[in-house]
Amino acid sequence: MAFVLVQHLSPDHESTLSDILSKSTKLPVLEATHGMAIRPNHVYIIPPNKSMTVSRGILQILPRSAFGPHLPIDHFMRSLANDRQQYAIGVILSGSGTDGTQGLDEIKAAGGITFAQTEA
Numbered sequence: 001m002a003f004v005l006v007q008h009l010s011p012d013h014e015s016t017l018s019d020i021l022s023k024s025t026k027l028p029v030l031e032a033t034h035g036m037a038i039r040p041n042h043v044y045i046i047p048p049n050k051s052m053t054v055s056r057g058i059l060q061i062l063p064r065s066a067f068g069p070h071l072p073i074d075h076f077m078r079s080l081a082n083d084r085q086q087y088a089i090g091v092i093l094s095g096s097g098t099d100g101t102q103g104l105d106e107i108k109a110a111g112g113i114t115f116a117q118t119e120a
Contacts, residue, residue: 001089003043004032004054006076008095011049011064018045034061046072053079069099077103086111093117 009015015031021043022029029043030036032052036059038044044059046052051062051072060079064070073092077100080088090107092100094117104114 002038002040003027004038004046004052004059004076004080005043006046006052006073008070008072008099009048013048015045015048021045032059032061034059046076051075054083055079056083071099071102073100074103078106081106081110081112084110084112088112089114091115 005017005021007015007017018029018031025043027041027043029045031047032044033047036044038054038057038059047061049064051064051070053060053062053076064072077088077090080090081103088107088110089112090100090104092104092115100116104116108114
């Protein structure tokens with residue numbers, strides 16, 4: 001299994017998530033790049049100010065849309081549901097707003113597994 005982490009960041013904020021996770025796991029932690037093949041036992045982090053999808057196991061890095069709300073989690077999970085169907089697993093750990101809700105619904109509709117953290 002591979003792990004792909006999509007987080008909300010300000011468009012001009014650099015993420016330190018790769019550095020933090022690299023100190024906490026023996027798995028390789030990589031900032032995703034366009035055309036990168038997803039490999040088992042690796043962790044992939046969305047780059048700042050980008051959107052990301054997956055198609056045929058290959059990550060596609062896209063410019064962040066200037067129009068409408070930025071919903072990177074829904075955007076990625078929709079593509080994951082389409083690409084992996086019943087093998088997709090979606091997890092929402094925290095946050096505010098609804099980004100990820102539609103993506104989880106699509107994973108579930110494709111036969112995949114979904115988890116969401118409940119409010120404390």
